[in-house]
Amino acid sequence: MKLPWAPEDLPNAAADRFGSLKPALREAGFTDDVVARRLGAADAIDLLSHSAMYAVYSALDVESLTTDTAGALIQLFVRNGPLPRDRYEHVVSAPLARVLEALALVRIDEGQVSPTVSISPVRSLYLLSDALFTTGPGDVAITMATGAGLVMPPHASSFTLLDAIRTTASETLLDIGCGSGILALASWTSCASVIGIDVNPRAVAYSRVNAAVNAIPAAFTVADMNRNPLPAERADRLVFNSPTGPRRSPETGWTSAQGALRSVVRAMGTVLVPGGTADVLVIAELPQGRALPDLVDEWLADLRGWKEVRVREVPGSPQAVSARDLASGRLSPKCLLADGPEDRARLLHSLRVRGIESVVPAVVSITSV
Numbered sequence: 001m002k003l004p005w006a007p008e009d010l011p012n013a014a015a016d017r018f019g020s021l022k023p024a025l026r027e028a029g030f031t032d033d034v035v036a037r038r039l040g041a042a043d044a045i046d047l048l049s050h051s052a053m054y055a056v057y058s059a060l061d062v063e064s065l066t067t068d069t070a071g072a073l074i075q076l077f078v079r080n081g082p083l084p085r086d087r088y089e090h091v092v093s094a095p096l097a098r099v100l101e102a103l104a105l106v107r108i109d110e111g112q113v114s115p116t117v118s119i120s121p122v123r124s125l126y127l128l129s130d131a132l133f134t135t136g137p138g139d140v141a142i143t144m145a146t147g148a149g150l151v152m153p154p155h156a157s158s159f160t161l162l163d164a165i166r167t168t169a170s171e172t173l174l175d176i177g178c179g180s181g182i183l184a185l186a187s188w189t190s191c192a193s194v195i196g197i198d199v200n201p202r203a204v205a206y207s208r209v210n211a212a213v214n215a216i217p218a219a220f221t222v223a224d225m226n227r228n229p230l231p232a233e234r235a236d237r238l239v240f241n242s243p244t245g246p247r248r249s250p251e252t253g254w255t256s257a258q259g260a261l262r263s264v265v266r267a268m269g270t271v272l273v274p275g276g277t278a279d280v281l282v283i284a285e286l287p288q289g290r291a292l293p294d295l296v297d298e299w300l301a302d303l304r305g306w307k308e309v310r311v312r313e314v315p316g317s318p319q320a321v322s323a324r325d326l327a328s329g330r331l332s333p334k335c336l337l338a339d340g341p342e343d344r345a346r347l348l349h350s351l352r353v354r355g356i357e358s359v360v361p362a363v364v365s366i367t368s369v
């Protein structure tokens with residue numbers, strides 16, 4: 001789908017016009033705790049980790065959800081569904097409607113208003129992204145987004161990594177694979193400065209918009225960490241929520257944990273200061289009888305430029321497959337690594353035939369020499 005704004009229209013630090021969005025959304029009561037509560041989630045992180053599930057649960061209640069402004073915004077930008085035009089005009093104030101329409105965040109057809117982006121309120125930020133799924137007008141069906149290059153909302157993995165990194169006020173941070181910009185933007189208050197790169201220009205466009213929306217001075221650039229990681233200045237710390245996952249078929253598009261960590265170590269020499277740290281979230285497959293720290297040592301053994309590795313596995317993650325899941329042949333419906341019963345069965349089968357004992361999310365911290 002076409003972006004409402006061309007990336008080239010959004011040079012870093014420009015886009016003053018996005019500054020009006022955050023106060024308007026806040027004033028409308030569209031805050032993370034309100035959104036979570038209205039959709040029945042424990043909190044905003046739980047909501048974003050299982051957003052499609054909450055969208056389905058709330059489907060029968062859309063009529064009563066959208067009787068006020070916050071509810072209308074939840075329907076449009078969290079459930080990613082349409083709103084009848086008369087309802088929109090009734091509950092969304094004229095000044096808020098002007099902001100949404102001036103920024104092309106909604107599309108108005110004859111009798112219906114539809115969102116052009118997803119908006120995730122999280123902690124004190126608002127993050128625009130493509131929609132992970134869309135909902136129909138009043139039914140329970142949801143359609144998952146597919147297509148290369150889409151920029152997903154913040155996800156369980158984003159928060160796992162965010163909570164694992166401990167930045168200090170004097171450190172500069174480079175967010176590799178910035179996506180919507182969540183890691184850089186959420187770290188801004190605890191760092192000296194934040195910048196980000198992504199190989200996907202659409203992700204950089206969203207990150208720039210989100211920096212402008214949240215009035216954060218963060219620079220985002222299109223770059224491939226395997227070719228030209230190249231920010232002008234070296235950072236003290238880099239973070240990478242890597243697109244890794246179990247390989248049940250070539251079309252999953254996920255890289256291996258080994259590949260992601262080797263790429264990071266190769267890039268570290270050019271993007272980190274000596275002694276700087278990379279925090280990388282990987283989803284790793286563990287063959288029978290193997291422990292992740294030993295595997296990581298093996299994966300990196302022939303590479304130079306790093307001196308220390310620390311592996312912190314993430315227990316109870318919705319991105320894990322335990323040995324017990326594999327033995328019982330049952331994967332929790334809450335597992336985010338598979339989409340639906342057939343896909344869960346396919347994943348379990350693929351892991352079994354390849355002798356994989358478990359799938360483990362972990363934050364791997366690598367210190368450069």
Ligand SMILES: C[S@@+](CC[C@H](N)C(=O)[O-])C[C@H]1O[C@@H](n2cnc3c(N)ncnc32)[C@H](O)[C@@H]1O
Nearest residue numbers: 154158177178179198199200224225226241243
């Ligand atoms: C799992 S997403 C994480 C997005 C965001 N950081 C978050 O936590 O929500 C991985 C991101 O890495 C980017 N990416 C993948 N390979 C890359 C590469 N070689 N160089 C730069 N970015 C890359 C993808 O485009 C994607 O935006």
